[in-house]
Amino acid sequence: MLHIQRFAAAALLLLYASEVTANCTVHLNTPIPKGCFSSPGQLVDQGSYTYQSDGYCQCLCATANKLVYAMTKGTNCFCGDLLPPANAVATNSSCNAPCDGYPPNMCGGNSFFTVSLTGIESSVGNAGGNSASGQKPSSAQSQGPSVVTESGQVITVTAASSAQSGSGKPNKAGIAAGIVVGIVALGAIVGGAVLLIRRRKRNAVEEEYRRNAAVNQFVNGQAKSEASSTNDQRLDPSIMHHRRQSIGSIADERDFSRRILQVRRPIFDLRVRPRQGGLLLAQILYRT
Numbered sequence: 001m002l003h004i005q006r007f008a009a010a011a012l013l014l015l016y017a018s019e020v021t022a023n024c025t026v027h028l029n030t031p032i033p034k035g036c037f038s039s040p041g042q043l044v045d046q047g048s049y050t051y052q053s054d055g056y057c058q059c060l061c062a063t064a065n066k067l068v069y070a071m072t073k074g075t076n077c078f079c080g081d082l083l084p085p086a087n088a089v090a091t092n093s094s095c096n097a098p099c100d101g102y103p104p105n106m107c108g109g110n111s112f113f114t115v116s117l118t119g120i121e122s123s124v125g126n127a128g129g130n131s132a133s134g135q136k137p138s139s140a141q142s143q144g145p146s147v148v149t150e151s152g153q154v155i156t157v158t159a160a161s162s163a164q165s166g167s168g169k170p171n172k173a174g175i176a177a178g179i180v181v182g183i184v185a186l187g188a189i190v191g192g193a194v195l196l197i198r199r200r201k202r203n204a205v206e207e208e209y210r211r212n213a214a215v216n217q218f219v220n221g222q223a224k225s226e227a228s229s230t231n232d233q234r235l236d237p238s239i240m241h242h243r244r245q246s247i248g249s250i251a252d253e254r255d256f257s258r259r260i261l262q263v264r265r266p267i268f269d270l271r272v273r274p275r276q277g278g279l280l281l282a283q284i285l286y287r288t
Contacts, residue, residue: 024059029119031058031069034083036095037113040070041084041127048075051101054116062118070115072108074100082127084115 031054046060052075061069061079070078074097095114099107108114117124 024055024063026059026062028055028058028062031119032117032122034068034115034117036090036092036108037070037084037088037115038090038094038111039084039088040072040078040113041080041088042082043068043070043078043080043084043113043115046077046079048073049077049101050075052077052107053099053101054105054107054114056101057107058116058118062120065120067118067121067124068115069118070108070113071099072113073097073110074107076108078113081124083124084113084127086126 046057049056052071054071057069057071057077060077064079066079067081068079068083070080070084072078090112094112095106095109097107097109097112099105106114
């Protein structure tokens, strides 16, 4: 009785798996098994599914137009465009976890992955190096030698490194911006130096002008003071030719601008002289 129940359950699961494959929205080709791997490489985890099966995972990845699909732990499906790295190949006995949706098939194992091609392409290369499980591939990752497995033979194909996103190309906009900024900075430095030199020259000219003005003012001030002392308008010109040429010998409180009438007191001199005959002669002399 127990064997009958097991057989009935297996039949139901097989019928369900067949229905899943038949209900796929894209045409499915015959999957191409690639064996068991210890790493998913660049394959991306699509999540777990209670009724996971080989046909369900193939439909999920083929609908996304992915070339490779893998299963692990009996529940999780991975999709991608490259097989896991060639150095991650493991023995088939490591992939010993039955698929939850169809136990007759193995869906990987604990940290192992059952890998197959969706049938879109019959030959797909391996990813280079080991990748962390479930991580999306970097678009700028360099690819090492590609390994293609055909009819049980491993063919190594050397491929050049490539960057899908073109990150290796120089950033022309950044270079142009750097050149423009450099030119502007150089122009600012040159302009500042020119302005500084011109300002220093102008300050030197102004300083020289102020110095010369001070000297001229000092010289002109002395000449004016000497001319004002020797050419006093209050002095009589006729007297100036006979006076001693000296400064400050005439009192400033007196006005010498015109002739002054001076009155002197007359002096009388009385002289008496004896004459013959006993007469006296009186003589009055006047002098100023």
